[in-house]
Amino acid sequence: MKGWVLVPAALLVLLLIVLPVAGLTDTGVERDVRDALGFDSGECEPIVNLASPWQEGPSLAASRDEPRIGTIDGKAYLVGGVTEVVNEADERLLLTPSDQLTRFDPATGTYEELAPLPQPLNHVGVVVHGGYLYVLGGYGERVDAETSDRFYRYDPESDSWSRLPDLPLPRAAMAVGTIGDTLVMAGGARNRVPASDAFAYDFESERWSRLPSMHSRREHVGDTVVDGKLYVLGGRAPGSLAVDTAERFDLAKRRWEALPPMPVAAGGLAAVPLGPDVVAIGGGDDEAGTVTGAVQEYEPARQEWRELANLRTPRHGHGAAVIGKRIWVFGGSACAYFNATDRVESLSMGS
Numbered sequence: 001m002k003g004w005v006l007v008p009a010a011l012l013v014l015l016l017i018v019l020p021v022a023g024l025t026d027t028g029v030e031r032d033v034r035d036a037l038g039f040d041s042g043e044c045e046p047i048v049n050l051a052s053p054w055q056e057g058p059s060l061a062a063s064r065d066e067p068r069i070g071t072i073d074g075k076a077y078l079v080g081g082v083t084e085v086v087n088e089a090d091e092r093l094l095l096t097p098s099d100q101l102t103r104f105d106p107a108t109g110t111y112e113e114l115a116p117l118p119q120p121l122n123h124v125g126v127v128v129h130g131g132y133l134y135v136l137g138g139y140g141e142r143v144d145a146e147t148s149d150r151f152y153r154y155d156p157e158s159d160s161w162s163r164l165p166d167l168p169l170p171r172a173a174m175a176v177g178t179i180g181d182t183l184v185m186a187g188g189a190r191n192r193v194p195a196s197d198a199f200a201y202d203f204e205s206e207r208w209s210r211l212p213s214m215h216s217r218r219e220h221v222g223d224t225v226v227d228g229k230l231y232v233l234g235g236r237a238p239g240s241l242a243v244d245t246a247e248r249f250d251l252a253k254r255r256w257e258a259l260p261p262m263p264v265a266a267g268g269l270a271a272v273p274l275g276p277d278v279v280a281i282g283g284g285d286d287e288a289g290t291v292t293g294a295v296q297e298y299e300p301a302r303q304e305w306r307e308l309a310n311l312r313t314p315r316h317g318h319g320a321a322v323i324g325k326r327i328w329v330f331g332g333s334a335c336a337y338f339n340a341t342d343r344v345e346s347l348s349m350g351s
Contacts, residue, residue: 044335046313046343049293054312057328057344058109064098064331065340068126069319070133072156076321077114077133078102078330080121085338095141097122101154104330106323106346115159118152123220125176127183129203131156134164136185137171147172147190151201168199168208175223177230179251184211184230186249189219194237198249215256216245220317222271222280227300228252231259233280236267242285243267246298263305264294268316272327274349276300279308281329284316289336291316295347312345325350 060078067081084096097120103112117135124138133154140146147170153162167185174188174195186198196218198211214232221235230249237243244265247258266283273279278298284291293314298305311329318332326346334341 044333044339046315046334046339046341049310049312049314052293052312053309054329054345054347056312057346058104058111059344060102060331060342061111063340063342064100065333065338066122066317067098067319067331068124068135069321069330070126070128071321071323072128072131072133074106074323076104076106076319076323076328076330077126077154078104078319079126079133079135080117080124080138081331082122082317082338082340084340093143095122095139095143097138097140104328106326106328114156115154115161118161118163119148119150121148121150123172124148125171125174125185125188127176127178129178129181129183134183136176136183137167137174137188139172143172143189144191165201165206165208168210169195169197171195173219173221173236175221175230175232177223177225179225179228179230182251184249184251186211186223186230186232187214187218187221187235194219194235200251211249211251212254212256214249215247215258216243218243218245220267220269222266222269222283224271224273224278226273226278227276231271231278231298233271233278233298234262234266234269234283240265240285241267241287242283242290259298260303260305262296262298263307264292264296266292266294266316268333270318270320270329272320272322274322274327279327281320281327282311282315282318282332284314284333284336286336291334291336309347313341313343315341315343322349 064081086094099116099120101114121138125136149167149170151164171188183201194217196214218235222233242265244261269283280296293311295308315332319330
């Protein structure tokens with residue numbers, strides 16, 4: 001027993017407090033602790049929350065980070081993403097972008113590969129209008145030098161792509177949404193530098209115009225449209241990889257409105273509409289090495305946030321969609337940084 005006297009107090013704290021916590025998640029901070037104690041940290045090993053009401057869905061054919069989702073006729077279209085990340089000698093990241101367009105049918109639980117994107121992309125913006133799928137911007141192999149200004153339209157009937165007028169500026173990881181016959185694009189980043197400016201694309205005239213900028217510069221945000229307003233939630237800002245900032249844009253008034261902050265700050269989250277409310281899903285903070293399974297609902301009528309049941313598998317960089325009365329979540333990274341997963345899950349929001 002005397003041997004315990006030689007163990008430093010700080011190490012005892014790590015053994016008694018930090019390691020039990022590390023059994024719940026496998027994040028960057030906890031892996032550092034394991035390394036400091038001489039334990040093998042291994043690969044990302046997400047811990048499934050078996051008590052969660054979220055249900056496992058059919059897995060993706062391969063792990064995929066940063067896909068984006070659009071829904072047409074009760075089916076989800078998964079666009080692009082990242083399949084691998086390599087750290088080069090100069091400490092820059094080299095991504096392996098995907099050109100996949102995958103259609104998921106929740107009625108049958110099956111996936112179908114469609115005509116690939118005109119170019120491999122990740123961190124794109126995706127909207128649906130008039131039965132077409134629109135894909136904006138994104139990154140190529142590098143996030144610090146290859147931000148795209150391309151704008152494409154996909155026709156499900158002919159399974160074909162066409163190119164539209166380029167974006168006013170290259171953008172990736174931005175907020176996008178359709179309000180009537182207008183596409184609104186806000187924030188995002190160019191070569192990893194967060195932006196606040198916003199633009200509108202008129203589907204009738206096929207022209208871009210400038211809108212008032214957001215209150216803050218953010219990228220890797222959650223975005224969705226409810227009641228004719230574009231919600232931009234959380235994200236990454238200069239100096240922080242996870243913020244609790246929430247605001248929305250009223251196109252009719254051409255005005256941004258600050259909202260109450262999110263209870264759980266997050267970058268790389270997803271957002272979906274749920275009736276008159278907005279739901280923010282997951283996210284994380286790579287700098288802190290954390291990933292959250294938090295699901296947060298904002299009620300505009302009360303101007304209040306509340307937390308829903310946590311995800312079965314915490315993640316960031318995922319795609320999300322509402323199909324019928326279920327919220328679906330696809331892929332993403334189940335641990336901090338790049339740790340792509342093939343996991344899919346859904347939550348019933350009513351009978």
